[in-house]
Amino acid sequence: MKKIFLSLILITFLSNCTGQTKDVHKLKKSVDQSWIKENPLIQKTKPSFFNEINHSEFLILELNFSGKSIPFVWDCDFSILNFLSNKEYLIENKNHQFNNKNHTISTIKWTEEISSLLWFRDKIHKSKVDNWHLENYFDCEGIISFPNLKFEKIFELKNARTNLEKGIAIIPFTSEIQNIAYSEIELISQTGQLMKGTGYDINEDKVTDIFIHYQELDDEGFTGYKRLYININGNWSCKWIEYYEECI
Template sequence: MKYLACFAIIALLGISQSWAQSKAKYPQIQNRTTNKNLEALYTHLKDSLDFSWVRKNPELAPTKPSYFTKEKAERRMVVPLQISGYSIPFVWDDNLYFLKSLLNQNGEASILSGVQADPNYRGFKVQWKQKLHGLLWIAGKIYKAPINYWHLMEVQDCPGSFMFPSLHFEKQFDAQDALYNNIQGLAILPFPNDIKQITFSKSVIKSKAGKDFPGFGYDLNADKVVDIFLFEELVDQDTLYVRLYLNVEGHWVFRYAHLDETCI
């Protein structure tokens, strides 16, 4: 899948791609200190977002109910996972969904900015004092991985593209040929104790208008019913728009989108 494969192009320099704020503007957060109110920081960043990249989501036709009840869907954060050139699992937090949800669950966090956040990419980093764990599904295997940090970079390697923040987990293994890997993955937070196996397959889901959307399906409870559906829309030759839906009691609920721009 391109949204995974294109990351290998920039993996030599680690994490670098995009975030949904103005391409020319970076939020003035460098002087924020660790004792500032996290909610105020979230609001500041949220107000800086540029949603011009967001597209309308198709309504998908109903399916059979399976793993997700409304209650489970409200509690779970689900998103595609990538592996960096340093074998670090991470997810893109395009609209601050993860930052907001994690701060609501556990507001005790330290805030670093500028070179303290990262000597090369600088920006803004949040680290939680209490370890929060997520389920990572990577190459057919489930890992229980603690979150390491959330990072919004100031400096990027792809000028002219959007910059998105990212949520990083602790390294689980050394990925073979990590600089050029194409590992497919999934992250679910917080860690769900009732998921023991995840099955991945190519799937085609119809919209309510009758259009076929080819993509990838995930079965979380071995009943051969797709619980998570991921598909891509080609924006142009260098850009994909990735959407993720949850099967909530037989209805497809849009949950996540990411704009994937190839770095050249």
């Protein structure tokens, strides 16, 4: 009897995982991914926090804040949803279609708490993942509407609509990271290209662990890429990308 009960649990669990995979694939097909280009390779550096074992345990992202002081991160290439889905967190799908059939909202919530480390203004905070959100509607024609992942609000930010506050988000929360230092740095690609961006040291050894590179695609800076690399045993690996277009 016990074996049958355990088998039923396993079948239900596998069914849920298969359904989640199909849902993720369907959502991904609904967002244009033709913008994705090959990521530049960066010359090696000194090993530090991340290694071949622990790097797959974490998701590192650039943190933004909405005009309502809600922390969020963009998920342009679905790397966030893929990561959370592969971690076998069960999800709850909610879809809403407006009178305009071209305006739909897909929201995913998780049935268990996912704690996250949020760093900004030189301080570390602990927050929970709230929801993943995709709205396929945008005011400017031709602009891609990308999904984002929202966290629970920590507190009200002064001038939240205009201060363009940014930071780092790490999922899941880890007490191993006690302090984060950052600076504007320049790295060299394997083809000799100078790559300017922001470097982050997350274990106080004065070796860069995270590098965010900004690449403008036009003279005015209206479109561009953000690429987030992490230092894995001295090798830079691109883990997250954002494509941005300014609506004018």
